[in-house]
Every structure is written in C-alpha cells, then in structure tokens.
Amino acid sequence: MKLIGRNLSPFVRRTAIVLKLLKLPYEQVGLSTADDTAEIAKINPVVRVPSLVLNDGEILVDSNAIIDHLLELGDPEHSLLPSRGPERRAVLRLAAIGHGVMEKCVSSSYERNRRPKEKVFDGWVNQVESQVVGGLAALNEAAAKDDFLYGDHLTLADINAVVAHDFTATAAPYLLKDNPYPALAALAQRCNERPAFAETVFKPG
Ligand SMILES: N[C@@H](CCC(=O)N[C@@H](CS)C(=O)NCC(=O)O)C(=O)O
Structure with a gap:
C-alpha cells in the first residue's frame, strides 16, 4: 500500500x-x-x-x-475502536474532537500563512483558534481522568488527541505556551515513546 x-x-x-x-x-x-x-x-x-x-x-x-x-x-479484535455500543460512541466522540482540533488548527494555519498579510482577518483567526482551544481543553479533561482517554488501552481517541496536540505545537505553538493542557501533554509524551508515534514525527527536509 x-x-x-x-x-x-x-x-x-x-x-x-x-x-x-x-x-x-x-x-x-x-x-x-x-x-x-x-x-x-x-x-x-x-x-x-x-x-x-x-x-x-x-x-x-x-x-x-x-x-x-x-x-x-x-484490527479484528476491535482494539483501536470498539465494535459497537456506548464504548464505540465514546471513542468516536473523543476521536472526533481530536480530528476537529486538527481541522481547525490546519484552517488557522492556512488563514495565517496562505493569504497576503493585509488579507488576514484577525477576528476569524481568533474564532478558529478558540475552537482549537475548546477541543484541546476537552481532551485535556478526558486525559486527566486516567492513563488513556477511554478504557485501559490505547484507542483511536488517544491517537487523534496526541496528533492534534503535536500538530498544535508545530502550527500554533503560542496556544500551548505555559503548558495549559498538562494531562494532554503528558499523554502525548507517553505515546510518543511508542515506535508508531516516534517514527511518524515529521522531519522537514
Ligand atoms: N477530512 C480530511 C482532511 C484532510 C486535509 O484537510 N488535509 C490537508 C492537509 S493537512 C489538505 O489536504 N489540505 C489541502 C486542501 O484542503 O486544499 C481527512 O481527515 O483526511
């Protein structure tokens, strides 16, 4: 593939x-x-x-x-995403919040970097970034409860949360100044020690 x-x-x-x-x-x-x-x-x-x-x-x-x-x-065992019921809905909900943070962070980066400076509308950038912040805060709250966002092992919810966190660190680092989401940052640190995460960190060049 x-x-x-x-x-x-x-x-x-x-x-x-x-x-x-x-x-x-x-x-x-x-x-x-x-x-x-x-x-x-x-x-x-x-x-x-x-x-x-x-x-x-x-x-x-x-x-x-x-x-x-x-x-x-x-994933025949449905380890990353439960097959049905409230467990599946809970993981999908958290995964969707992580995905939403990615979308909004990409959108803010396009607003700031793909327009001529005089055409950047700060009001809209602030709106989009407040959506990023809302999503990160929700993920942080979920991360503060336990080792994983849902259940006792890594799921799609954790993958999305960590990738959303790390992308924010690259695209809008000022949103992470003074470590406002410590539980999410700690989850990211733990996950980034795993080869699948470590080997996919973007290296420019
Ligand atoms: N919903 C899509 C979003 C994909 C997406 O927006 N990718 C960005 C790169 S980070 C892209 O292709 N941007 C170019 C564009 O949308 O014109 C997904 O989950 O794959």
Missing part, C-alpha cells in the same frame, strides 16, 4: 500511526498539497492528503475512510 502525503499533515500522521500499530506494510510518498498539486490531483480530485493506494490500485481518500478500511483489515 502507498500512503500519499507527509506526516506534517496531522491527517496523514494519524493514518501512518494506525498503519504501524496494525503492522500493515506500506510505503509513504511524501507529496505536499502546497508544492505537488498536479500530482496529488491525479490521485485525489479534491487535491487533499492523505490518500491510500491499495495494492490492486484502488484509491481511498480522507483519513476517516482510510482508517475505517485499515481497521477492517488489521
């Missing part, structure tokens, strides 16, 4: 973490939406990453759809 995109993208990184945790072999093609638009357009008509090219050539787009397939393929 080929994973399209760089781990700078939180959506790509969380997909790479799932691939590694499930020990599914893949190679990564580090295309960037800023520099490799034409190549990405051949793979995904809406020109976004990640995409996953399966061994038979079928292409999956969007991290949610990709991870859905990966779980079906490599």
Whole structure:
C-alpha cells in the first residue's frame, strides 16, 4: 500500500500511526498539497492528503475512510475502536474532537500563512483558534481522568488527541505556551515513546 502525503499533515500522521500499530506494510510518498498539486490531483480530485493506494490500485481518500478500511483489515479484535455500543460512541466522540482540533488548527494555519498579510482577518483567526482551544481543553479533561482517554488501552481517541496536540505545537505553538493542557501533554509524551508515534514525527527536509 502507498500512503500519499507527509506526516506534517496531522491527517496523514494519524493514518501512518494506525498503519504501524496494525503492522500493515506500506510505503509513504511524501507529496505536499502546497508544492505537488498536479500530482496529488491525479490521485485525489479534491487535491487533499492523505490518500491510500491499495495494492490492486484502488484509491481511498480522507483519513476517516482510510482508517475505517485499515481497521477492517488489521484490527479484528476491535482494539483501536470498539465494535459497537456506548464504548464505540465514546471513542468516536473523543476521536472526533481530536480530528476537529486538527481541522481547525490546519484552517488557522492556512488563514495565517496562505493569504497576503493585509488579507488576514484577525477576528476569524481568533474564532478558529478558540475552537482549537475548546477541543484541546476537552481532551485535556478526558486525559486527566486516567492513563488513556477511554478504557485501559490505547484507542483511536488517544491517537487523534496526541496528533492534534503535536500538530498544535508545530502550527500554533503560542496556544500551548505555559503548558495549559498538562494531562494532554503528558499523554502525548507517553505515546510518543511508542515506535508508531516516534517514527511518524515529521522531519522537514
Ligand atoms: N477530512 C480530511 C482532511 C484532510 C486535509 O484537510 N488535509 C490537508 C492537509 S493537512 C489538505 O489536504 N489540505 C489541502 C486542501 O484542503 O486544499 C481527512 O481527515 O483526511
């Protein structure tokens, strides 16, 4: 399988973490939406990453759809996402908050970096960043309760929370000044010691 995109993208990184945790072999093609638009357009008509090219050539787009397939393929025990009921809803809820933080943080980064300076509207950037802050605070509250966000082992909720936290540290570090989310930061530190997380930290160059 080929994973399209760089781990700078939180959506790509969380997909790479799932691939590694499930020990599914893949190679990564580090295309960037800023520099490799034409190549990405051949793979995904809406020109976004990640995409996953399966061994038979079928292409999956969007991290949610990709991870859905990966779980079906490599997680028969439903370890990363419970199969049904309140447990599944709880993990999906926390995972969605983490995913929402990623979306809003990407959006704030585009607002700040992809517009000419005089066209940046601070009011909107502040609104988007307040959504990032709301999500991080909710994840921190959940992280303060126990070692994992839900249950007694790592799930998709923890993966998303850690990736959302780390992406915020890269894209909007001022939102993490003075360690406002200590339980989330501690969860990130613990998870980042695991190979699947450590090996997917984005290295520029
Ligand atoms: N919902 C999508 C979001 C993917 C996404 O927004 N990726 C960003 C990179 S971090 C992207 O491709 N941006 C280019 C664009 O949206 O034009 C997912 O979960 O995969």
